[in-house]
Amino acid sequence: MAEISRLSTADRDFEQRLEALLAWESVSDAEIQERVDAIIKAVREGGDAALLDYTRRFDRWQPRTAADLEIPAARIEQARNGVSAVERAALELAAKRIHDYAEHQKLTDWSFHDDHGTLLGQKVTPLDRVGLYVPGGKAAYPSSVLMNAIPAKVAGVAELIMVVPTPAGELNDLVLTAAHIAGVDRVFAIGGAQAVAALAYGTERMPAVDKIVGPGNIYVATAKRAVFGQVGIDMVAGPSEILVLCDGGTDPDWIAMDLFSQAEHDEDAQAILLSWDGEFLDRVMAAIDRLLPTMERRDVITAALGRRGALIRSRNLEEAVRIVNRIAPEHLELSVEHPETLVPEIRHAGAIFMGRYTAEALGDYCAGPNHVLPTSRTARFSSPLGVYDFQKRSSLIMASAQGAEALARTASVLARGEGLTAHARSAEYRGNA
Structure with missing residues (x-):
């Protein structure tokens, strides 16, 4: 049987255990x-x-x-x-x-x-x-x-x-x-x-x-x-991560395999299932135990699930969404009946896979969006790799004579307030032209 942490938001030590689960230093000693x-x-x-x-x-x-x-x-x-x-x-x-x-x-x-x-x-x-x-x-x-x-x-x-x-x-x-x-x-x-x-x-x-x-x-x-x-x-990336939010209506075998899909990367990969349906979590755990022996990389998967994997039970959907934003996962599967209604509530995720049929693996290979994503909770401030990462922007300013005169007055006041007289006079020269 696979060893994987079981957490509940009702537990007194939930916050400490979640923090320990998420802890990762992506660059070493x-x-x-x-x-x-x-x-x-x-x-x-x-x-x-x-x-x-x-x-x-x-x-x-x-x-x-x-x-x-x-x-x-x-x-x-x-x-x-x-x-x-x-x-x-x-x-x-x-x-x-x-x-x-x-x-x-x-x-x-x-x-x-x-x-x-x-x-x-x-x-x-x-x-x-x-x-x-x-x-x-x-x-x-x-x-x-x-x-x-x-x-x-x-x-x-x-x-x-x-x-x-x-x-x-x-x-x-x-x-x-x-x-x-x-x-x-x-x-x-x-x-x-x-x-x-x-x-x-x-x-x-x-x-x-x-x-x-x-x-x-x-x-x-x-x-x-x-x-x-x-x-x-682009980024300093940590191990691969997946967080599956499920309402209990998806085939447990599908969810188990989704967790495996990230856990098989390496022993430090993280796979988490989050649901408010405790019976469903038990069914997924049974699927994990049944399917794991069939996996070619079962030793890696077992190690990853034991080190950093978890099945988390929340009290309800609203609490589950708060946990999603706390975790800020690289890959987020919204394996629920109406995923589009939840998307506005998701503030932090590298990529969002919507619906029961959208396996994260599709995004890894051929869906279209980039699979280079922020890990280790950096989705709080980072985005997927994209075209914009290979373009840079230059600001353009071309003052008209009227604009130079109008802007010079403001620039002069602010520059002299900072004690930068040359700045002020540089603007004033154009303003008085």
Whole structure:
């Protein structure tokens, strides 16, 4: 039988137990930080030579020169031709849906004239070059390639550089095919903190980028935080999370499998079911025990459910919604009869999956919205990755003569109040012209 925490809002210690359940520090201890800092320093100083050294040590293959670290276009084309027609069609369909959704997110220029004829507005510009980190090793994630690369291309990013670790020198054809379909410009067979450092600072072979996106292990997350400021980053992501809010009317097997779908990512993933129907929680627990032995990754699922999983009973729907906003989950399933009536009450969630038929797994692969989502309660202030993450905005101001005169009076008063006389006189000169 699986071990999973059972909580009730009626318990005196509910708040403390919930807080302990949610606690997560997404970037690690001082020892890992020290190792990452050393790697970043080595790459900044040693460039390609350092990348070659770390790749030989950590990825267990022997590139001879820096040119060997870049996967040639011909090899990527070979990968595309090597995958099955079914796999290629699935990637292409997912890519189209992601692209179509992203097209709706594009920011555009706008401007208006005020009463004095002064133009005020906004100019939108895509980033020049973006780095995409794709995990490798335990599993291959072609879906991450599509989700990170396609919004960047829709935004108009001129060059997209992808890095992916290749343990023992093995390339994954699905990942390379996804890169081809998504329009990735260059691909490098490197990973870990050294890949993040190379993207941030550049080497002889690899150009420096303006922003780094994509998930990775604790070393990658630590490195991304360390280089933030030199470059932009999407987020420092923690383990995957799902919170299912159910009224008791969904098949318990479906809900159990939804919980498994996130728990199978890794031992630190979090899967929570929230309901005011205690009998339904018991039925889901029975489904978990019955279905878990059939899962290929049952050991990982068991560990995740035992560490950070929970079945939570609330007193009623209203209390359940308050708990949802408290948890601020990465993935929220509203597995209820009329989910659209609850959406206005949900303030904090990365993605909301509405209704009994909307499995979170659809969003991971092909629904259209991005699967790169805020974790570890950061949905309180963060949003899913999107086209807007690859565009920047510049303010536009063009004062007319009348506008300069009118605004100068206000600017002068405020500038002199701050003791900045040059500011005041700069405005006054135009106002008196």
